Each structure stands twice: as C-alpha cells, then as structure tokens.
Amino acid sequence: MTGSTHSPAEDTGPAPDRPTGTAGRPIRVLLAEDQSMVREALAALLGLEPDIEVVAQAARGDEVLAAARAHAVDVALLDIEMPGRTGIEAAAELRAALPELKVVVLTTFGRPGYLRSAMEAGAVAFLVKDAPAAQLADAVRRVLAGERVIDPTLAAAALAEGANPLTDREREILRAAADGATNAELAAALHLSQGTVRNYLSTAIQKLAARNRTEAVGIAREKGWL
Amino acid sequence: MTGSTHSPAEDTGPAPDRPTGTAGRPIRVLLAEDQSMVREALAALLGLEPDIEVVAQAARGDEVLAAARAHAVDVALLDIEMPGRTGIEAAAELRAALPELKVVVLTTFGRPGYLRSAMEAGAVAFLVKDAPAAQLADAVRRVLAGERVIDPTLAAAALAEGANPLTDREREILRAAADGATNAELAAALHLSQGTVRNYLSTAIQKLAARNRTEAVGIAREKGWL
DNA sequence: ACATCCGCATGACAGATGTCATGCGGACAG
DNA sequence: CTGTCCGCATGACATCTGTCATGCGGATGT
Numbered sequence A, B: 001m002t003g004s005t006h007s008p009a010e011d012t013g014p015a016p017d018r019p020t021g022t023a024g025r026p027i028r029v030l031l032a033e034d035q036s037m038v039r040e041a042l043a044a045l046l047g048l049e050p051d052i053e054v055v056a057q058a059a060r061g062d063e064v065l066a067a068a069r070a071h072a073v074d075v076a077l078l079d080i081e082m083p084g085r086t087g088i089e090a091a092a093e094l095r096a097a098l099p100e101l102k103v104v105v106l107t108t109f110g111r112p113g114y115l116r117s118a119m120e121a122g123a124v125a126f127l128v129k130d131a132p133a134a135q136l137a138d139a140v141r142r143v144l145a146g147e148r149v150i151d152p153t154l155a156a157a158a159l160a161e162g163a164n165p166l167t168d169r170e171r172e173i174l175r176a177a178a179d180g181a182t183n184a185e186l187a188a189a190l191h192l193s194q195g196t197v198r199n200y201l202s203t204a205i206q207k208l209a210a211r212n213r214t215e216a217v218g219i220a221r222e223k224g225w226l
Numbered sequence C: 001a002c003a004t005c006c007g008c009a010t011g012a013c014a015g016a017t018g019t020c021a022t023g024c025g026g027a028c029a030g
Numbered sequence D: 001c002t003g004t005c006c007g008c009a010t011g012a013c014a015t016c017t018g019t020c021a022t023g024c025g026g027a028t029g030t
Helices: A008-012 A036-047 A061-070 A087-097 A112-120 A134-144 A152-161 A168-178 A183-190 A194-207 A213-223 B036-047 B061-070 B087-097 B112-120 B134-144 B152-161 B168-178 B183-190 B194-207 B213-223
Strands: A027-032 A052-058 A075-079 A102-107 A125-128 B027-032 B052-058 B075-079 B102-107 B125-128
Touching: A027 A036, A027 A061, A027 A134, A036 A052, A036 A134, A036 B036, A052 A061, A052 A134, A061 A075, A061 A087, A075 A087, A075 A134, A087 A102, A087 A112, A102 A112, A102 A134, A112 A125, A112 A152, A125 A134, A168 A183, A168 A194, A168 A213, A183 A194, A194 A213, A213 B168, A213 B213, B027 B036, B027 B061, B027 B134, B036 B052, B036 B134, B052 B061, B052 B134, B061 B075, B061 B087, B075 B087, B075 B134, B087 B102, B087 B112, B102 B112, B102 B134, B112 B125, B112 B152, B125 B134, B168 B183, B168 B194, B168 B213, B183 B194, B194 B213
Parallel strands: A027 A052, A027 A075, A075 A102, A102 A125, B027 B052, B027 B075, B075 B102, B102 B125
Antiparallel strands: none
C-alpha cells in the first residue's frame, strides 16, 4: 500500500530539471472527467502538490480542446467514458491541434483494448483508477519529463490479447446488437440482407469464442473491443 | 420530499456533545470505495474540511464493518459497486451491528432501483458522483444532524418507476442470461424445464417492455433491478 | 370455506437466430 | 499477371428463443 505520501521535503528526487522550458513555474494541468465529484476530488488531490496547478476542468469530451487552448496547458488528464467525445477521441484531437501537449488517459477499466486505442491516439500515459493516488501526480511529472507511464501488467495483457480481431462491420453490428436491436432492424439500418447480418454476428461470435450474441457483447466489452 | 422531514422520535438520545460542526470533535468518517485513486481523492477533498476527519478507508465491501467498529466512526460513506460485498449489503450489515452509525451511499449510477434498495438497507443519504463535490461534505454534516439527503429528481424517478416488477425467479434467470448463458444451461442449473426458463424470460421481457432478452437485460440494469 | 389472485411450471408452435456452402472483388506477394 | 488471402455479401437449413394456452398450489381477503 502506498498510503500517505505527503512529504514535500523528500520531493526533490524526480525534479532535477523542469522539462517544460521555463524553470520553476508550476505544471499547468487540464482535468477532464464527467463525474463532478470525482473530478473535483482529483483536482483537490493534485492541488496538494506544490508544483502542479489544475488550471482547467472539462466535464465533456467536446470541451477538452477549447479548454486546453484557452489555458496554455502542459498536461491533459482525460477520462475515457465521457459524453460528447470519449477521452480517446479527445486525445487524437489534441495531438492534431496541440502536439506539444502531453496526454494522460485515466480510466476506470483496465481494458487492454482501451490501452491500445489510447496509445494509438497519442496518449503518453495510461492510468487506471484502481492505482494508488500517488501515481497520478507522479505520472504528470514523468510525462512532462518525456517518459511514458504504463502499468506493466496491463501492457503485458494488451500484448497478450493481440489486436482487436473484429472487422469494422462486425464491430458495428455487434455494437448495435448490444443495445437489443433485432437483426431485422440492423439489416434495415445498414441496408444489408438479414442473412448478412446474421453472418457477421456469427463470425464475431466465433472469433470471440462466445456461444451467442449476448456473450459476444460481454466479451468484446470486457476487452475494450466494442 | 427531501431533507425537510426530521425524525420526531429517537433523536438526541445519548449526545451530550453534538459532534456536528459547532464546537465538538471532528466528524469521524469511514470511506469505502474500491478504486484507490478515487477513494484517496475523495479523502483529500474531505480532508480540506476542518470539521471532518477521514479516520478509516476500505477498498472492499466486506472490510467495512470491521473498519467501522475499529475506528468509532460517525458516518460511513459507501460506494455501491465493490468487491466482496456491495455498498447496499454493507449498509444493511452496519445497521444491524451499529445502529447509531449514519450511512451515506455514494454511487456512479443514479439508478432508481439502487436508491430504493439503499433506503431499505438503512442508508440515510444517497448521492451520485455526478453531483458537485461540495455536496459530499454537506451531506456528511446533514445526516449527522438527523436529516436525510436525497436528490429530489432521483427520488421522483424512483417513485415514478415503482418497485421492481420482477419476481425472484425472473430476476435470477435474467441475471444468469445476462452473462450469455443459453437457456438450456439455465434449465440444467436451476433444475427446470427449458420451456419454463423460456417462459420466465418471456414474462420478464414483457414486464420490461423489451423486444428480446438482450434489451431486457439492458433495461433492468439501467433501472437497478438486476 | 371459498373465490380469487399470483407465482411456478410445462409443452406446442411460430418466428428469430446461428451455421454453412458459396460467390464477388480488392490487396498483396511473387 | 496471377494465385492467394481476406473482407463483404447472400440464401438455405437447423437450432434456439419467445409466446401462448393450460394447469397446480399457496396466500389473501371476505
């Protein structure tokens, strides 16, 4: 357990040099998370660190880019599950518009597929909310120093899983089927024959080693492939 | 419908010094939440309040009772989704063992069924993590003063929904079907005929106004009836 | 004591779902 | 250029799933 780590005195270790250029000024952080209570609690936590300042908050994925631009942010902390845009989509957007900015993805679920997508979207760190709180401030400092911060266990799992085996069509149909749509509706919505829809579902079920669509949806969700 | 109702009886029994913010000792809080980062962030947030002290933390539902006993806790803050025991189950346990203790249930999902179960288990407050962070400390103080704290919108939704319409059997089967089990397996596991299983699912589907088992599971989950 | 309601249980039937064999066309290595 | 692979697409067939009519037994209210 990494319980109480409030010792600013011994904090001299990981900060021999401020990699953001201007020495001495606090690290400017954007925090994006849809649940107010969690967001503000995380802000309080980071506020305890003398060298970190939360200068912007966002409750929706589609507010992230504007907020980052408006506040000259050094590091963006993004939750994945957000309304408007997922943290992953927001990360891709940030990389395109503000390539200097370091993106940390912070999520409830340590799904290998999420890690993979996050890295592909340009994130340099991936944290799960299960991890000790001390890792949060730590990760902020380390990404600014140019490091990548990834839980080794999760990285191994992501590599072991391999990539998402589902094709675009299969994912599309599985996602729609997850909401309870009957495959006649799917066929109509996608302008396909009913048999074709069934066939995609069938191959998806086989690829995921499931016994029916319900289980297939569960497995795909669990791995972050949906 | 919210806090305006005080309990007339059973109030101010053994309290020479009201532990409320006035002049007494700080309020002793137990915080139970499985995600370390969120738990410690919430602890940091509460730690900013001068009259509140987080004296115990639990990462699992089955650690709650022992922790509450060991630290003479005034208020327990319980997340619902936890390993070991749900926050609801832990609340029932606390009410049985430590009836003085005020229980606040704190959850990600504002599901009406959750609210209902929480109140039946003896919780006196129900907060969603979507709410502003200030409500957390506020709720702690108010429950200690004998108030109940419930989001009026959610309370209205819970009343409008009515109670869980599913019978025990239906819930049991729907829950199992949610994992992707085929109903032949369900029949074997529950020592029923296959037709019977289908029938339970059928009535569940009708009660929930769903079109198939998948959608029924989704609806039941959303309402907190699973 | 009785009628009534409700949960539990079953099998027959129709319609939805999953599997299979088959074919088309683009990408890619040789 | 050609053979091969893979994603996309379809219809026929067998199985699974959802609905219905029916019946049993315990609780409830009168």
